[in-house]
Amino acid sequence: KKPLLQVNNLKQHFPIKGGIFGRTVNHVKAVDDISFTIFEGETLSIVGESGCKKSTTGRAILRLDEKTSGSVLFEGKDLLAMSKSQMRDMRKDLQVIFQDPFASLNPRQSVSQILGEALAIQNVIPANKRRERIIELLSYVGLRPDQIDRFPHEFSGGQRQRIGIARALAMQPKLIICDEAVSALDVSIQAQVLNLLKSLQRQFKLTYLFISHDLGVVRHISDRVMVMYLGKVVEIADKKSLFDSPKHPYTQALLSAIPVPDVTKKQERIILRGDVPSPINPPTGCRFHTRCPYAVERCKTEVPGLTSLHSTHQVACHLVEQ
Ligand code: SF4
Numbered sequence: 001k002k003p004l005l006q007v008n009n010l011k012q013h014f015p016i017k018g019g020i021f022g023r024t025v026n027h028v029k030a031v032d033d034i035s036f037t038i039f040e041g042e043t044l045s046i047v048g049e050s051g052c053k054k055s056t057t058g059r060a061i062l063r064l065d066e067k068t069s070g071s072v073l074f075e076g077k078d079l080l081a082m083s084k085s086q087m088r089d090m091r092k093d094l095q096v097i098f099q100d101p102f103a104s105l106n107p108r109q110s111v112s113q114i115l116g117e118a119l120a121i122q123n124v125i126p127a128n129k130r131r132e133r134i135i136e137l138l139s140y141v142g143l144r145p146d147q148i149d150r151f152p153h154e155f156s157g158g159q160r161q162r163i164g165i166a167r168a169l170a171m172q173p174k175l176i177i178c179d180e181a182v183s184a185l186d187v188s189i190q191a192q193v194l195n196l197l198k199s200l201q202r203q204f205k206l207t208y209l210f211i212s213h214d215l216g217v218v219r220h221i222s223d224r225v226m227v228m229y230l231g232k233v234v235e236i237a238d239k240k241s242l243f244d245s246p247k248h249p250y251t252q253a254l255l256s257a258i259p260v261p262d263v264t265k266k267q268e269r270i271i272l273r274g275d276v277p278s279p280i281n282p283p284t285g286c287r288f289h290t291r292c293p294y295a296v297e298r299c300k301t302e303v304p305g306l307t308s309l310h311s312t313h314q315v316a317c318h319l320v321e322q
């Protein structure tokens, strides 16, 4: 498998100014030194509770926020080292689909205008051929040609997300970052949109970075899963290993909260105390130690590194190292 995106030591530390001289007194370590690879044609999901900095990681890759360091190699080229204009050219290859398509679609533009604008930016299809191409894009996402002149409010939530997907496809991207892309939809509609994403992936050889707090959704769509906790990667594995034998206590807790499809499998619910702590003063040692049911003394001082259990399963926990 060929790597499409290689993230190395990605950090995003925002300074906090304070005192009468406005000096930097502290840093919010939003994303703290994470590394991972996304291979061509796969779906890698990022999961975790809200506050685990899943979206921030997605945004950092696209350089949507300042104060990002490390490297993000896309087909070997470092996105973080590119000039603004180089980055603008790269953006076509890297598209994003957000949770709320309504917020990202201009309500005063018809579908043909929305997709026409994307095609104008992409600038591959001549202007007189664009309407034809828009109809083709609509057919890919299961919308009808006669819907081309309608406005976003005339569509259902699921259909609007289909328009968002068509807009991303218009760019002929290689990587699509789906940030809670189906979270706002009803469960039955979610499955339809996930199946659509899967079939488009096969058809157009797309690679997905799929960000979601919903493990049911992640189980449906992923090839591999990366679990984040407070700006750190705590476990990364192929889907089967992660769901069948999660090793990190945080992953185990997340999984214990979703209903088991196999009723013969007994499962005890692990209840986590409290919320994800603030990234301004994250817990020392293992960041999860304040909520971990298995924490020992060592966890309060020593940061666990990612250890490989086998080639497709890594976990950052002192218990697993032993
Ligand atoms: Fe829990 Fe310690 Fe493992 Fe962290 S390192 S997950 S606190 S057992």
Ligand code: MG
Binding pocket: 054, 055, 056, 180
């Ligand atoms: Mg988010």
